[in-house]
Amino acid sequence: MEFLALLLIVLVVVMLQNWVFQRWGLRSLDYSCTLSTDEATQYDDIELVETITNRKWLPAPWLKSEITTSVGLDFAGAQSVLTDKSRFVPSFFMVRSYQTVKRVWNVHCAARGEMEIQKIVLVSTDLFGNVTLSRPVEVSANVLVLPKPFVLEEVFLSPKNLSGDIIVRKHLLEDPFFFSGVREYTGREPINQIHWNASVKEQELMVYQHDSTSTQTLTVILNMQSQARDFADRPHLLEACIRTSASVIENTWAEQIPVRLMSNGNISKEALKTHQGLISTQSWGKEHILELFRLLAKLKYGFTDPFDEYLYDISASVTSSDIVIVTAYLTQAVCDFAREKQLFGVRVKIFILGRISEQEIPEDCDIYCFRENYNLQTETKEEKIS
Incomplete structure (x- = not known):
């Protein structure tokens, strides 16, 4: 009889705590999630801060925040789950009555682009795990990750120089006057x-x-088509093209050379569908270069028109004294475009990120090829052992 009474008391206590946690478990529980900055550079480390405040007498013995972020944000020390577009990071807490708990994550910006905390769900349970509660949390935490420029002298070489010496000069452009x-x-x-x-x-x-003087102007033409015939994207080549464009643009800062960016890509998918290429304003200075970096950071994968057709369409509108073409491949149309501009005294340089044989390199074009032994992941140049 005493055993039955004790069992009944335990059952009542368990049911009571179930009811209490179900009714008040996630009430008066404030959650916030912020990033330490709204703008960073690729490969920078930033901080994500989670803050939970329990404003009631009932503790939260087991609380989990399920964070869904962009893939390009890498959480140090977290057992995250990756999909094509998102990263899922679990974060566990134990919050006592009337307590505030703060957790700081070290977040690595592994890729350029518009990164965000996409969604957060709070999950809680009672002391015995009988009741599971969940609640979505509204959060607005974004960071624009700018592309990290290459050091051109380390990444590119001239295939015409058999010794492998770098011919990229300190001043990328020359003034004809x-x-x-x-x-x-x-x-x-x-x-x-x-x-x-x-x-x-x-x-x-x-x-x-x-x-080099400030009287010259530069147009950087970025090709967002990664292959000449196959229209499938090769992200690693496109990212290298974007970083090369950032390098060229950054090099104009010291000489205050007016520069603009043109591309057969765009920062919105709607513009890509309507065949609207990207054309920036032409200016100089730190703020203008930063704005161009932001455009590069926001570029979407895809292209408005095949690059050969794009060059033909914009040829008459490109009137700067210098042109830099950044592309993943080389075609006859690209070389023809360069020769046509050179006939009118325009200096044209072509940076190629894909593989190219010596037979494909025309003698009358100023071409720089990507070092095949350059490791993009570690940002180092790997020396080949002969």
Whole structure:
């Protein structure tokens, strides 16, 4: 009889605590989630701060926040689950009565783009695990991760130089109106740049040498089509193209060269569907460069038109003194575009991120090829052992 009475008391207590937790378990429980910054650079570490405040007498002996974030945010030390578009991170708490608990996550910005905390769900249970409660939490935490520029001298080489020396100069561009001397003719300069008197004196063709000044302008043309024939995206090549474009744009800062960005990609999927390419304003200065970096960060995968067609369409509108083309592959149309501009005294440089054979490299185009032994993951150049 006493045993039955004791069992009845235990049963009543369990049912009572079930009712109490079911009624008040997630009440008066405040949750917030914030990021330490709203803008960062690729491979930076930032902080995500979770704060839980229990404003009632009933404790939360077992509380979990299920965080859903963008894949590009990597949580240090967390056993996360990845899908194609999201990362799921569980976070466990034990909160006493009238207590505030704060947890700081170290978050690594592994990729450029618009990253966000997409969704958070609070899950709680009672002392015996009989009652499970859940509640979605409204959260607005975003960070724009800017692309990290390459060091061009480390990442690119000229395939025309068999010794593998880097020919990317400190000043990427030259001013045709600022004469500083003469140099040997390489075959890429227009005929009107030949210095005939110096050529006669040296018994070989010599051309005018120009220095960098702020009177020149630059257009960076970014190809968001990763393959010439197959339209499937190759993200690693597109990301390398974006980072190369960021490098070229960043190099204009020291000389205050007006620069603009053009691309057959865009920052919205609707623009891609309506074949609207990206065209930025042309300006110079820190704020303008930062704005171009933001455009690069927001670029979506996909392209408005095949790159060969895109170059044909924009050819007449590109009137800057210098052009840099960043592409994952090289076609005859790209070379023709470069030659046509060079005939009018425009200097054109082409940065290629994909594989290219020596037979495909035209002699009259200024081309830089990506080092195949450069490790994008570790940001180092791996020396080959012969």
